[in-house]
Amino acid sequence: MGSHSVSFPVMVNGCTGKMGRAVAEAAVSAGLELVPLSFSNPERSGEKLQIGSVEISIHGPSERESIFQSVLEKFPDVIVVDYTVPAAVNENAELYCKVGLPFVMGTTGGDRQRLLQTVQDANIYAVIAPQMGKQVVAFQAAMEIMAEQFPGAFAGYTLQVMESHQASKRDTSGTAKAIISSFQKLGVSFEMGQIQLVRDPKMQMEMVGVPEEYLSGHAFHMYHLTSPDGTVSFEFQHNVCGRSIYAEGSVDAAIFLSKKVQSKAEKKLYNMIDVLCEGNMR
Ligand SMILES: NC(=O)C1=CN([C@@H]2O[C@H](COP(=O)(O)OP(=O)(O)OC[C@H]3O[C@@H](n4cnc5c(N)ncnc54)[C@H](O)[C@@H]3O)[C@@H](O)[C@H]2O)C=CC1
Numbered sequence: 001m002g003s004h005s006v007s008f009p010v011m012v013n014g015c016t017g018k019m020g021r022a023v024a025e026a027a028v029s030a031g032l033e034l035v036p037l038s039f040s041n042p043e044r045s046g047e048k049l050q051i052g053s054v055e056i057s058i059h060g061p062s063e064r065e066s067i068f069q070s071v072l073e074k075f076p077d078v079i080v081v082d083y084t085v086p087a088a089v090n091e092n093a094e095l096y097c098k099v100g101l102p103f104v105m106g107t108t109g110g111d112r113q114r115l116l117q118t119v120q121d122a123n124i125y126a127v128i129a130p131q132m133g134k135q136v137v138a139f140q141a142a143m144e145i146m147a148e149q150f151p152g153a154f155a156g157y158t159l160q161v162m163e164s165h166q167a168s169k170r171d172t173s174g175t176a177k178a179i180i181s182s183f184q185k186l187g188v189s190f191e192m193g194q195i196q197l198v199r200d201p202k203m204q205m206e207m208v209g210v211p212e213e214y215l216s217g218h219a220f221h222m223y224h225l226t227s228p229d230g231t232v233s234f235e236f237q238h239n240v241c242g243r244s245i246y247a248e249g250s251v252d253a254a255i256f257l258s259k260k261v262q263s264k265a266e267k268k269l270y271n272m273i274d275v276l277c278e279g280n281m282r
């Protein structure tokens with residue numbers, strides 16, 4: 001068992017993917033009990049995956065509801081962690097809510113308003129955040145605080161945003177969208193459609209500076225602000241190679257959520273800034 005001295009079952013959906021696998025491995029390292037079942041797309045159904053000493057059976061989406069029911073019966077203290085695909089976000093969340101499974105939603109995209117509404121209506125415990133990396137969450141929180149304290153401070157400034165991710169990433173960075181919402185409160189006029197997405201590996205290496213070994217898993221973000229007369233500029237960057245800070249953060253979120261469930265906390269819906277603020281990131 002890890003230094004946090006709690007153990008509970010964790011079911012990771014999307015174990016066939018990069019994040020799902022990284023979270024499952026981090027959960028085992030932290031001493032949590034891995035549920036030997038996970039969901040993927042129909043093509044992966046029937047596969048087996050070895051994570052530490054646990055053999056995970058992969059199921060297709062059509063089997064979700066009945067399996068979730070049986071998981072809850074067998075593992076009543078389970079926390080689900082979801083790292084699937086943007087197209088599955090809303091349906092998965094609706095099923096977790098229907099069955100009564102507390103969950104950490106790391107998957108980005110989908111209809112985020114609907115997602116929050118689903119959880120609120122069902123009154124289920126959940127942590128939902130597009131970014132689980134502790135230091136990036138701290139940066140996100142700092143930008144939110146700046147926007148609350150100094151609304152309009154950057155009025156008239158021009159914003160350019162570039163984000164580079166592995167070519168397989170289907171959606172625009174959810175983290176960039178969260179940071180931009182703070183810039184908007186600071187007075188900057190910017191539409192999410194203006195974000196420059198880099199998905200071409202050659203450009204990533206030559207223009208963005210992504211190391212070749214991280215082309216298949218990286219998240220580089222750059223925000224550049226320029227004053228109306230061009231005499232003042234600001235630049236913020238957060239560049240992450242690999243998956244480990246998100247995997248560790250996801251385990252922190254699961255531990256946090258488990259404590260909230262066990263203590264029957266009144267508040268049920270959280271984001272990663274809540275997890276960080278309560279000192280729950282290792
Ligand atoms: N919150 C955070 O800190 C982070 C969030 N992400 C997000 O996590 C998600 C997954 O990212 P990766 O693991 O890099 O992608 P990936 O493409 O490596 O993995 C996704 C997995 O989901 C599976 N899948 C497809 N349809 C499914 C369905 N209907 N149900 C269950 N599984 C299904 C795929 O077969 C694949 O194995 C993305 O939305 C990404 O933006 C990624 C990194 C950090």
Ligand SMILES: O=C(O)C1=N[C@H](C(=O)O)C[C@H](O)C1
Pocket residue numbers: 108130131165166169172173174175176218219
């Ligand atoms: O898909 C990824 O890789 C990432 N997705 C998250 C996002 O969309 O913000 C977090 C990070 O950028 C990595």
